[in-house]
Amino acid sequence: MASKDEWDYFQNGPSTWVTKFPMAAGSRQSPVNIETKRAESDHEALSSKPLRWKYPSTASRKLVNPGYCWRVDTDGEDTFLSGGPLMDDVYKLEQYHCHWGCSDSRGSEHTVDGQAFAGELHLVHWNTSKYKTFAEAAKASDGLAVLGVFLKVGKTHEEMDKIARLLPYVSHKDEVVEITEPIDPGKLLPDDNGYWTYLGSLTTPPCNESVTWILFKKYIEVSHHQLNIFRNLRKFPRGEECPCHENHGAVINNFRPPMPLGNRVLRECGSF
Numbered sequence: 668m669a670s671k672d673e674w675d676y677f678q679n680g681p682s683t684w685v686t687k688f689p690m691a692a693g694s695r696q697s698p699v700n701i702e703t704k705r706a707e708s709d710h711e712a713l714s715s716k717p718l719r720w721k722y723p724s725t726a727s728r729k730l731v732n733p734g735y736c737w738r739v740d741t742d743g744e745d746t747f748l749s750g751g752p753l754m755d756d757v758y759k760l761e762q763y764h765c766h767w768g769c770s771d772s773r774g775s776e777h778t779v780d781g782q783a784f785a786g787e788l789h790l791v792h793w794n795t796s797k798y799k800t801f802a803e804a805a806k807a808s809d810g811l812a813v814l815g816v817f818l819k820v821g822k823t824h825e826e827m828d829k830i831a832r833l834l835p836y837v838s839h840k841d842e843v844v845e846i847t848e849p850i851d852p853g854k855l856l857p858d859d860n861g862y863w864t865y866l867g868s869l870t871t872p873p874c875n876e877s878v879t880w881i882l883f884k885k886y887i888e889v890s891h892h893q894l895n896i897f898r899n900l901r902k903f904p905r906g907e908e909c910p911c912h913e914n915h916g917a918v919i920n921n922f923r924p925p926m927p928l929g930n931r932v933l934r935e936c937g938s939f
C-alpha cells in the first residue's frame with residue numbers, strides 16, 4: 668500500500684512530488700541546467716576565501732541502500748568544509764551518495780549547457796557555525812552545502828572501487844554494511860577546484876530550499892563496470908517480490924530533471 672510520504676523515480680516520480688511535498692514547487696529548486704555563459708565570474712569575491720575541506724578517512728562509517736541510491740553515512744568527526752560561497756561558516760560532512768542512469772549517456776542531476784553526465788556524486792554538509800543538528804540545519808536557508816561531482820565513463824576509479832566492492836552487501840533496500848577499509852571522500856573530488864555555485868534545494872523530497880550548491884567544473888572518471896555495479900542495487904527489500912515491470916526493481920535513473928534557475932545568480936570560480 669502506498670504510504671503518505673512515498674516517492675520514487677518511477678510511478679511516484681519527480682513530476683508528482685509536489686502533491687506530497689509542496690516545497691518541490693518553490694522558486695529555489697535543484698538541480699538546474701548550468702548555462703556556462705550565464706555564470707558570473709565572481710573570482711575575486713569567491714577566491715578571497717578559497718574553498719577548503721578536510722575529510723579524515725575514518726569518518727565514513729556505514730554504506731546504506733535506502734532503496735533509491737547508495738549512501739555513505741559519516742560520523743562527521745573532524746570533517747570540515749569552509750570558504751568560497753560559505754565564507755567563514757564551518758560545515759561538517761553528514762553523508763555522501765550518488766545518482767546515475769540506466770545507460771552511460773544520462774544519470775547526472777545537474778546538466779552543463781544541456782549535457783548530462785553518467786552520474787553525479789553529492790557530498791552533503793551542514794552548517795555547524797549556526798545550527799546544532801543536521802535536522803535543524805536542513806530547515807534553514809543557509810543550513811546545508813553540497814559538493815557536486817560529475818561522473819564520466821572512463822577508467823576505474825580506485826577510491827570509488829572501495830564502495831563498489833561493498834555494494835553487493837547492500838544489494839537490497841534497507842541493507843547496511845559497516846565500512847572497515849578507510850575511504851577518503853577527498854579522493855572522490857576532481858583534481859581541479861574550479862566550481863559553479865548557486866542557491867538551491869535538496870533534489871529529493873522534501874526538497875528543502877536549504878542548499879548552497881558547489882559544483883565542480885571538472886568531472887571524475889569511473890568505469891562502465893563500476894556504474895553497472897551501482898545499477899545492480901535493488902529498490903525492494905530482500906525477500907519481497909521483485910517488481911519485474913519496473914526494470915526488475917533496479918535502482919536506475921535516480922535523478923531529478925533540471926528545474927528553472929529563474930532569477931537566481933549563478934557564480935563561478937576557477938577556470939578549467
Ligand SMILES: [Zn+2]
Nearest residue numbers: 764766789870
Ligand atoms: Zn543527491
